[in-house]
Amino acid sequence: MNNEKPFGLYLHVPFCDGKCPYCDFYSLPVSEEQMNRYTRRMLETLEAYAAQYPRRADTLYFGGGTPNLLGAERLSALIVWAKECFGLEDAEITVEVNPTENLSEFLHELRAAGANRLSIGLQSANDDELALLGRRHTAEQAKKTVQYAQDAGFGNISLDLMLAVQKQTKESLLRSIDFCADAGIQHLSAYLLKIEPDTVYGKKKETLCVPDDDEAGDFYLFACEELEKCGFPQYEISNFAKPGFESRHNLKYWSCEEYLGIGPAAHSFMEGKRFYYPRNFSAFLDGAQPVPDGDGGEFEEYAMLALRLAEGLTDEGCRARFGFGIPARMKQAAKLYEKGGLSVCTDSGFHFTPKGFLVSNTLTAEILYST
């Protein structure tokens, strides 16, 4: 293994015990046989990549789907093998988990295998909202899952929250936030519900009773404010953490660092190239190779990603990577939006405010393509 900066390793686990009506991530129904074939294929692929990239990784992330459905035995095998292939010393090893009945034993085994971070799909602490979201758990089950995880020795737990969902009110959102604060967790992801076209929600868009853009914006700003109060400062558009508990793996995405994603629909950025596996499970099992997706890491992309972070774009960051500071025209453009409370300009660069994050697409384009 050489001295290059370690990369992040992402394994996509495409199994779910049901499809949430808003979700457009790639997932399939559970089957013991398919999970075995999948695991075998994954082990082989890791080995092949180890030959291609004889390098160290320092984060491992099991995303889904619902990775806990694989079970502790298969997950453990994958963790052990990934360590064999890419080192993973002192690595952050995250597993996404959906709350369900008694995960106690599973979590103990997972912790024993080396996993040290959990991302738990809470979404809401209100059962009526959970039902409308098509989630198959209750707030009580989520609470228990967090307790089991803590009992198993997980000291770095993240909860997912959804904003601007059906039936949500400021009061109900505050209940969800308090639930998280009281649970003794370290990290929180809060996503605005986005209605994707190829989902159940997307198809019945007209009949959904979700907040409009203005109301959704209010929920978002409210959440940012409340989470800060509870000791979870925002460090990315949708992510909040107690200091020192920012997700090391996800930060690689936003810092334009390298990561290797394996599994159907997984994306990679390695050695200047982006590539991804198609959303096709059987092709993956049959050994299909990822599809090239062009070059990555150029300035525009770097800036776009950096502006998702609370830290924003800095001269220092730009210079370290590209040899030049932030272009003056971009700084000027960013300055234009300071008055409206969308951006903050400092000596070292500029960053967006929560209000700016809400319009970050438009704002980023305005700044990147300013003349």
Place this chain on the structure above:
Amino acid sequence: MSIPRERIRNFSIIAHIDHGKSTLADRILEQTKSVALRDMENQLLDNMDLERERGITIKAHAVTLVYSALDGQDYVFNLIDTPGHVDFNYEVSRSLAACEGAVLVVDASQGIEAQTLANTYLAVDAGLEIVPVINKIDLPSAQPEKVRAEIEDVIGIPADDAPCISAKLGTNIDQVMEQIVKHVPPPQGEETAPLKALIFDSYYDAYKGVIIHVRLQDGQVHPGDTIRLMATGAEFTVVECGYGRATCLEPSAGLSAGEVGYIAASIKAVKDARVGDTVTLADNPAKTPLPGYRSVQPMVFCGIYPADGARYPDLRDALDKLQLNDAALSFDPETSVALGFGFRCGFLGLLHMEIIQERLEREYNLDIITTAPSVVYQITKTNGEVIHIDNPTNYPDPSLIAQAEEPITNAHIYTPSEYVGNIMDLCQDRRGIFKDMKYIDTDRVDIHYELPLNEIIYDFFDALKSRTRGYASFDYELSGYKKSSLVKLDIMLNGDVVDALSFIIHADKAYPRARKMAEKLSEKIPRQLFEVPIQACVGGRIIARETVKAMRKDVLAKCYGGDITRKKKLLEKQKEGKKRMRQLGTVEVPQEAFMSVLKLDE
């Protein structure tokens, strides 16, 4: 052609829009076997897509046919199809000047309409024999006898033997043919006199250059002759001449007095061979040209800009090409702060303007932005200088204006009497001055108004149609200039004047229009990252205001599992979206916003 001049019949068909002119022309072509049935498309002479769709004739066309009459003789029919719209009155008058007769088609269910009369008067003025025909007798609402009486009463020509036909079903078309043989006189003219040929149509052909359609009054023309166009003095060598057939041109050894045909002489643009000009021979010229030539003056102007500034050269090429075929279209480069580089274009009227806009979009695949149409204002400045303004941008400071005048029209509206009230309301609202009102028959009326041209050019036709359920017809002619109280209305976005949205308007109309424009713009301008005030002002005074609230939230793409591509695509989309917007100062304005303020009545 072996048929003697006594058996030539040169005629036009005149009618109000939709009364069946083109359908009758189709039937005549069929009955003379001019067109193989498999080539027969509806409204064959209207060969622009636009003409077929709108059911109107934009360009004149001419076809030479042979008809075997009941008397056993073969006759040459030269059918000269004419444009049916007031914007093209001059072209109509030239087409009629090429004929000895006109078939007047009147709809049996609708009777005489505005253009029926306008065109009939043109034909009568040109000394043409009128052959009335009552069409659409197949309609349940047809009242041929009533219409027959109307023709006699209103137009004052005998209609007792007017054929009752259905051009659609082909009923009694032969009677029309026989009437033409019987009533339209053969052409006069001296074959040996110096050549005098009237250009009644010209169009550009990619292979042969400009094809001019002519009616020979005197003399002859043959390939190889050097011709001279008397208005411009330009000379050309005839490459080919012959007869226009229904679907092609048929070359001949020559054309002679009384005949209708075409000449190709490597002429590069129609502006060199204008409708109304006289063709003569260079080595044996006629002493005087045929009467009636005038160079046409545009009456309505607007700015046309490419939506994508990079396509400015394409727009220029397209206008160049359209002008090859349309001497009435004028254009000069202009620049706008808001819209960049474009052209100030002049048109005969509103329809002409719409047609050019549509052709640019369809035939040349251009996305264009047009500014509000303007008429030509006549301004006398305090220093005595008289200037003509067709672009609001050039409107002088009010303190420099001694007197402002605007063009005025004589307008006739023909309508069932039940709509008189509605129409008077409309005309009153458009600053019309009532002149008189005549009953055409018991339930139809001719209302005569003096109307300012600038009140007609926005949406008068649409308003008239909606107030009369489409039953009224309308015709106007320019009658001169009249002193008027005019102001320039400016629109400001975020404090900056948008020049492309400025226009000149009567002082009394400024306030309601300003309010409507501000409202419409506030609907069409998308929310931006900051609040955008929209203000309408006259002479620095704000008279209407709206606000576009700041955008609160856009699409927050998850950036999860490392799928950067999706996020990048969103950004690309944003970039593309920016291209479709016009950056006006700090504000981005979509193209629809410019278009929407042109149609405020919707």
